[in-house]
Amino acid sequence: MSNIAIFGAGSWGTALAQSFASYGHQVSLWARNIDQVAKMNDNRVNAHYLPGIRLHDNIRFTADVNDTVGVDYSIIAVPTQAQRQFLADHRDRFSGQEPLINVAKGLEASSGKRLSDIYNEVLGDVDQRYVVLYGPSHAEEVGRNMPTVLVAAAHDEALAAKVQQDLMNENLRLYTTDDVTGVELGGALKNIIALAIGMTVGLGYGDNARAALMTRGLAEITRLGVKSGANPLTFLGLTGVGDLIVTCTSGHSRNRTAGVQLGQGRTLDDVLAHMGMVVEGVPTTRAAYERAKELGISMPIVSHMYEVLFNAADVNQAALALMTRSGKSEQEDYLN
Ligand SMILES: NC(=O)C1=CN([C@@H]2O[C@H](COP(=O)(O)OP(=O)(O)OC[C@H]3O[C@@H](n4cnc5c(N)ncnc54)[C@H](OP(=O)(O)O)[C@@H]3O)[C@@H](O)[C@H]2O)C=CC1
Numbered sequence: 001m002s003n004i005a006i007f008g009a010g011s012w013g014t015a016l017a018q019s020f021a022s023y024g025h026q027v028s029l030w031a032r033n034i035d036q037v038a039k040m041n042d043n044r045v046n047a048h049y050l051p052g053i054r055l056h057d058n059i060r061f062t063a064d065v066n067d068t069v070g071v072d073y074s075i076i077a078v079p080t081q082a083q084r085q086f087l088a089d090h091r092d093r094f095s096g097q098e099p100l101i102n103v104a105k106g107l108e109a110s111s112g113k114r115l116s117d118i119y120n121e122v123l124g125d126v127d128q129r130y131v132v133l134y135g136p137s138h139a140e141e142v143g144r145n146m147p148t149v150l151v152a153a154a155h156d157e158a159l160a161a162k163v164q165q166d167l168m169n170e171n172l173r174l175y176t177t178d179d180v181t182g183v184e185l186g187g188a189l190k191n192i193i194a195l196a197i198g199m200t201v202g203l204g205y206g207d208n209a210r211a212a213l214m215t216r217g218l219a220e221i222t223r224l225g226v227k228s229g230a231n232p233l234t235f236l237g238l239t240g241v242g243d244l245i246v247t248c249t250s251g252h253s254r255n256r257t258a259g260v261q262l263g264q265g266r267t268l269d270d271v272l273a274h275m276g277m278v279v280e281g282v283p284t285t286r287a288a289y290e291r292a293k294e295l296g297i298s299m300p301i302v303s304h305m306y307e308v309l310f311n312a313a314d315v316n317q318a319a320l321a322l323m324t325r326s327g328k329s330e331q332e333d334y335l336n
């Protein structure tokens with residue numbers, strides 16, 4: 001059994017803590033808010049982020065990152081836009097040898113960068129310690145030990161295999177890959193499509209529109225991914241089509257929920273102010289839009305999402321513009 005530190009006691013960090021603790025691992029769950037730590041200690045529940053679940057006795061709570069030195073694995077579940085600063089603030093804490101497992105899904109809005117790039121920039125070259133653990137997985141289910149299948153991606157295949165061997169349990173199956181780029185892009189970009197799908201729900205569009213958005217969204221994700229050096233097959237896997245399906249179809253999804261509210265006519269500021277949880281697809285839309293421009297890739301859904309989110313474009317007009325693009329060949333258009 002392993003000693004695991006999890007940084008970020010939002011819904012995902014807490015759910016993973018519960019899953020690992022339930023199967024015998026010792027988990028330290030770090031939150032920045034000392035009052036939240038005290039409440040979790042007293043009540044053994046994360047009332048805001050994962051209500052209704054009694055947290056396992058193998059989890060200890062802390063607000064001190066240095067209280068977690070010497071663990072076998074550090075798992076970082078702080079939202080994407082906060083990770084650069086979080087790592088910089090605690091650079092010494094992360095200067096050890098243990099694997100660093102990132103579970104946040106997104107691209108940095110200010111730079112368009114993937115999280116593996118940010119880790120290397122802030123902590124020095126940590127490619128040999130870096131793992132990304134993604135897949136179709138809502139916290140509300142993982143926290144209740146409902147069957148879930150993820151992918152551990154690492155440049156060092158032996159490290160991915162060690163994570164698989166150490167952390168897999170009967171309700172959390174892990175696959176491995178060395179395609180860090182593909183896994184990071186699939187996990188980040190599906191949130192944009194889930195926002196778009198939510199909008200179609202809010203607008204009263206039908207199942208046909210949603211199936212089309214998922215399929216053509218996957219084409220855009222694959223296009224950006226392949227141009228960035230990813231293996232195209234990764235986008236047919238758990239962290240591509242798998243995560244796209246769960247996020248676009250589940251009532252648990254924060255991105256889809258935000259999209260529904262936007263489709264119903266609420267403003268972005270209002271939706272984000274009342275969500276109470278992170279909506280990664282919003283900043284990632286900005287990042288993906290800029291990356292697509294830099295790389296010269298056509299990403300029409302992402303471009304229209306950018307206009308709707310940040311330039312107050314009308315969502316019905318955006319849908320019409322997508323429907324009336326010039327005719328294309330499906331296969332020829334897939335990677336071009
Ligand atoms: N929820 C899910 O089902 C899944 C989420 N993910 C990914 O995990 C990541 C975290 O998401 P999730 O747990 O859902 O988010 P939540 O909104 O549930 O929680 C966010 C957590 O991050 C903390 N936080 C916010 N800003 C900072 C900061 N600057 N420094 C340190 N901590 C900070 C919050 O603390 P505070 O309360 O003090 O603000 C809170 O504990 C996201 O990238 C998401 O895409 C991946 C798979 C599944």
Ligand SMILES: O=C(CO)COP(=O)(O)O
Nearest residue numbers: 135136137138253254255
């Ligand atoms: O990544 C997720 C599911 O795999 C969570 O998606 P949301 O952030 O939209 O809830």
